[in-house]
Amino acid sequence: MGLDTDTIRRDFPVLDRTVNDTPLVYLDNAATTHTPTQVYDTYEDYYSRYNANVHRGIHTLSHEASQAYEAAHDRLAEFVGADGREEMVFTKNTTEAMNLVAYGWGVNRLDPGDAIVTTEMEHHASLVTWQQIAEKTGADLRYIRVTADGTLDMDHARELIDDVELVSVAHVSNVLGTVNPVRELAALTHDHDGVILVDGAQSVPTRPVDVKTLDADFLAFSGHKMAGPTGIGCLYGKRHRLEAMEPFLFGGEMISHVTFDDSEWNDLPWKFEAGTPPIAEGIALAAAADYLDDIGMDAVREHEAALAQYLIDELDARDDIEYYGPPGDVERSGLVSFNVDGVHGHDLSELLDNHGIAVRAGDHCTQPLHDILDIPGSVRASVYVYNTRGEIDTLLDALENAQRKRDHLLTDHYHDLIADYYQNPTNPDGITNPTFRKHSAETTCGDEGEFHVRVDETGRIEALGFQSDSCAVSQAVASLLADHLTGAHIDDLTDLSGTVDALLDGDFPDMRRDCVVGPEDVLQAGAREHLTDS
Numbered sequence: 366m367g368l369d370t371d372t373i374r375r376d377f378p379v380l381d382r383t384v385n386d387t388p389l390v391y392l393d394n395a396a397t398t399h400t401p402t403q404v405y406d407t408y409e410d411y412y413s414r415y416n417a418n419v420h421r422g423i424h425t426l427s428h429e430a431s432q433a434y435e436a437a438h439d440r441l442a443e444f445v446g447a448d449g450r451e452e453m454v455f456t457k458n459t460t461e462a463m464n465l466v467a468y469g470w471g472v473n474r475l476d477p478g479d480a481i482v483t484t485e486m487e488h489h490a491s492l493v494t495w496q497q498i499a500e501k502t503g504a505d506l507r508y509i510r511v512t513a514d515g516t517l518d519m520d521h522a523r524e525l526i527d528d529v530e531l532v533s534v535a536h537v538s539n540v541l542g543t544v545n546p547v548r549e550l551a552a553l554t555h556d557h558d559g560v561i562l563v564d565g566a567q568s569v570p571t572r573p574v575d576v577k578t579l580d581a582d583f584l585a586f587s588g589h590k591m592a593g594p595t596g597i598g599c600l601y602g603k604r605h606r607l608e609a610m611e612p613f614l615f616g617g618e619m620i621s622h623v624t625f626d627d628s629e630w631n632d633l634p635w636k637f638e639a640g641t642p643p644i645a646e647g648i649a650l651a652a653a654a655d656y657l658d659d660i661g662m663d664a665v666r667e668h669e670a671a672l673a674q675y676l677i678d679e680l681d682a683r684d685d686i687e688y689y690g691p692p693g694d695v696e697r698s699g700l701v702s703f704n705v706d707g708v709h710g711h712d713l714s715e716l717l718d719n720h721g722i723a724v725r726a727g728d729h730c731t732q733p734l735h736d737i738l739d740i741p742g743s744v745r746a747s748v749y750v751y752n753t754r755g756e757i758d759t760l761l762d763a764l765e766n767a768q769r770k771r772d773h774l775l776t777d778h779y780h781d782l783i784a785d786y787y788q789n790p791t792n793p794d795g796i797t798n799p800t801f802r803k804h805s806a807e808t809t810c811g812d813e814g815e816f817h818v819r820v821d822e823t824g825r826i827e828a829l830g831f832q833s834d835s836c837a838v839s840q841a842v843a844s845l846l847a848d849h850l851t852g853a854h855i856d857d858l859t860d861l862s863g864t865v866d867a868l869l870d871g872d873f874p875d876m877r878r879d880c881v882v883g884p885e886d887v888l889q890a891g892a893r894e895h896l897t898d899s
């Protein structure tokens with residue numbers, strides 16, 4: 366039987382709000398989920414009745430806070446099948462949990478030439494962290510290939526894991542929705558005496574996860590993606606792994622005895638929780654675990670799978686849409702990334718927002734994976750326990766005729782110059798013989814772009830052009846600048862702040878400020894570099 370979304374939705378008052386005069390359709394759950402009243406009632410109860418520091422006071426409030434905080438560790442341990450609080454460390458988020466393994470375990474254990482194996486579909490939280498650790502230790506970082514259907518190439522995995530110290534793998538890809546065969550990867554890793562860290566940011570909130578079944582040495586996840594608060598994440602570790610691991614942060618709470626010469630570490634898990642921990646957040650996260658278990662994690666997984674299957678079937682039937690990752694009939698999570706032909710993700714995201722729909726657009730912190738997919742970015746719709754098939758229909762309706770809607774968006778929400786310059790751009794293919802070029806690789810949307818500037822011997826700008834894959838707004842602004850600044854002096858380009866704002870009379874949605882001022886910043890940086898170099 367499916368989830369009773371009518372009842373569930375009553376627990377999330379935010380879902381009653383409107384955005385741009387239409388009911389909110391929140392499909393950005395892979396970034397952050399909403400929090401039910403049961404969770405923030407717990408949070409409020411803590412602050413209104415027993416807010417106090419933990420493990421530090423011989424008074425009633427501190428005692429109550431300590432007990433609730435400790436019990437929260439047991440609850441989260443139980444949620445993922447661990448053996449108790451000793452195996453459950455509270456962190457700020459998944460990223461910090463992974464860094465704890467990287468610095469506590471990796472830096473102390475890895476030697477030059479040791480192998481770290483990860484995958485091409487990792488989130489930057491993992492990929493960038495292991496790059497840093499490889500650089501610090503001299504270890505060799507290897508990536509398991511992603512196949513054309515968005516799964517891991519397991520032959521390649523077997524080849525790479527032949528000799529390994531550490532494997533770090535996302536359980537569920539935050540772009541492709543792929544559910545990776547963690548159990549098989551763990552068996553391979555252990556056959557070669559390695560250690561496996563599982564990034565559970567997208568799996569723990571969306572399906573039953575049992576660390577014993579997976580045989581994971583470490584599992585990292587975040588509270589804010591599982592109906593819990595922000596500011597709290599978890600690192601599960603097998604007890605003997607955590608006992609052997611060095612702390613990463615030092616200070617109060619994590620010690621048992623300190624002299625001027627030396628310190629001894631506290632018991633697990635406190636050894637890894639230096640300073641005042643996220644007490645209210647931890648206690649509220651336990652309430653989120655209760656909430657999800659009341660629904661049932663099998664039911665959560667099935668609900669997500671059914672909505673994803675429906676969305677994929679509908680997207681697949683449209684000629685102007687491409688989605689990424691395994692087909693709907695293969696096990697995957699409830700997130701679907703896609704692109705609409707000719708409509709940049711930022712423009713699409715804004716036009717969906719006009720229909721009250723929240724999605725995520727950009728590279729989703731997986732730039733190398735987007736390079737493999739050969740796309741600058743994608744739009745991601747992701748569901749959770751409160752989403753309905755009706756909301757997927759609202760999304761699908763809004764995606765109809767997206768190009769035409771994008772053109773209306775430019776006319777309705779921006780100064781006339783934006784639509785004009787987008788339709789009739791100035792030098793959109795660049796110019797010949799530029800004196801200098803300035804390349805930009807935008808990090809939030811992954812766009813590549815380049816300004817070309819030709820300067821005469823007196824320092825006057827003879828011609829300006831650009832080449833860009835970026836959104837319609839940024840392209841229009843680049844074109845506007847190309848026109849407006851032709852004839853100006855190069856010195857004028859070194860301080861362009863406020864130029865575009867003034868040209869557009871501030872007539873653009875503030876939400877798109879980065880897209881509007883981005884070209885100005887790039888051009889300004891290019892002019893400064895040119896003058897410094899020449």
Ligand SMILES: Cc1ncc(COP(=O)(O)O)c(C=O)c1O
Binds near residue numbers: 538
């Ligand atoms: C697969 C994956 N790993 C790690 C993270 C990082 O999570 P956080 O930002 O909560 O640290 C995310 C967040 O989107 C994710 O999807």
